[in-house]
Amino acid sequence: MNVNLKIKRFDPTDSSKNSWWQEYDVDIHKDSTVLDALIHVREYEDTSLALRCACRASICGSCGMKVNGSAKLVCKTRVVEIAPNSEQIVVEPMGNQPVIKDLVVSLDTFFNQIKRVKPYLQPDHIPETGEYIASNESMENLLTAMNCIMCGCCVSDCTVLEVDDNFIGPAALAKAWRFVDDPRDSKKIDRLKDLNDEDGGFWDCTRCMQCVEVCPKGVDPMDRIMELRDIALTNGLDNTYGAKHAKAASNHIEHSGRIDEFRLPLESKGIFNIKEIVKLMLPGLRFALKKRAPSPIHFKNPNQKFVKNLFKKVEK
Numbered sequence: 001m002n003v004n005l006k007i008k009r010f011d012p013t014d015s016s017k018n019s020w021w022q023e024y025d026v027d028i029h030k031d032s033t034v035l036d037a038l039i040h041v042r043e044y045e046d047t048s049l050a051l052r053c054a055c056r057a058s059i060c061g062s063c064g065m066k067v068n069g070s071a072k073l074v075c076k077t078r079v080v081e082i083a084p085n086s087e088q089i090v091v092e093p094m095g096n097q098p099v100i101k102d103l104v105v106s107l108d109t110f111f112n113q114i115k116r117v118k119p120y121l122q123p124d125h126i127p128e129t130g131e132y133i134a135s136n137e138s139m140e141n142l143l144t145a146m147n148c149i150m151c152g153c154c155v156s157d158c159t160v161l162e163v164d165d166n167f168i169g170p171a172a173l174a175k176a177w178r179f180v181d182d183p184r185d186s187k188k189i190d191r192l193k194d195l196n197d198e199d200g201g202f203w204d205c206t207r208c209m210q211c212v213e214v215c216p217k218g219v220d221p222m223d224r225i226m227e228l229r230d231i232a233l234t235n236g237l238d239n240t241y242g243a244k245h246a247k248a249a250s251n252h253i254e255h256s257g258r259i260d261e262f263r264l265p266l267e268s269k270g271i272f273n274i275k276e277i278v279k280l281m282l283p284g285l286r287f288a289l290k291k292r293a294p295s296p297i298h299f300k301n302p303n304q305k306f307v308k309n310l311f312k313k314v315e316k
């Protein structure tokens with residue numbers, strides 16, 4: 001089958017440092033993957049094209065790229081599935097990571113995030129004989145997170161990392177959860193305290209679900225992040241703005257079946273926290289001037305009772 005590839009190129013030796021688009025028409029077997037098509041380009045059309053791959057079997061995690069706007073393992077993406085009628089395929093390097101050349105990004109950012117969460121067991125004793133024994137159930141529970149192949153697709157498409165490069169990121173937080181929930185680890189609370197940080201910790205996730213959508217291994221980083229939040233709250237680590245925000249929202253729904261957008265930011269920051277309240281007032285005033293500020297009057301909603309009952313059922 002014929003396919004047109006539109007590839008984003010970048011040459012670090014080019015003094016202008018500008019990237020550009022280049023198109024290639026390739027004739028490939030109908031079962032080819034996007035990686036096969038890219039390799040075809042490199043082998044037969046343009047030997048200057050840089051790309052990274054190794055296993056070609058969705059195991060090594062090295063071929064993450066953006067295909068038609070979202071991160072994918074190109075060795076796992078068949079051309080016929082995304083371009084059944086030979087539509088153009090757009091391939092770019094992954095996002096939120098510096099580009100080295102063409103489709104190859106630097107993984108330093110990714111691995112620095114992973115290093116931040118100390119991705120190794122920290123037990124409090126060494127068994128006198130044999131290995132550390134953990135129950136089957138406790139290990140099975142960790143399998144989803146252990147499936148991570150460090151491809152960086154989730155980091156590429158994380159909407160928070162687009163605006164805040166201090167965020168620890170979905171892959172590293174999923175990795176952190178894997179150790180927080182491992183019964184052999186003795187640093188659970190220390191880990192949670194580190195990750196509970198206002199600046200870049202698990203409360204910074206906006207639950208956009210992008211990492212869940214693009215993860216090729218079903219790790220569901222966002223769910224792991226929500227579990228970290230739950231474990232932190234269960235262990236009394238509730239003194240951050242993020243924790244207060246979650247508790248205030250939950251209280252609102254429990255008592256009135258809706259979130260009070262006017263009170264929520266005040267309760268999240270603390271109503272006597274003058275410094276933070278003043279910071280909130282400036283954007284609040286701007287919203288008010290544009291008539292977009294939430295009303296301080298709590299309007300009735302016909303579904304509030306239903307939501308309250310639903311909340312009670314979920315709590316049970």
Ligand code: SF4
Nearest residue numbers: 158205206208209211
């Ligand atoms: S759900 Fe959270 S971690 Fe995942 S991509 Fe969105 S903001 Fe990032």
Ligand code: SF4
Nearest residue numbers: 148149151152154215
């Ligand atoms: S969590 Fe999924 S998307 Fe993120 S690095 Fe691991 S395997 Fe890749």
Ligand code: FES
Nearest residue numbers: 056058061063075
């Ligand atoms: S080449 Fe190894 S995951 Fe794609």
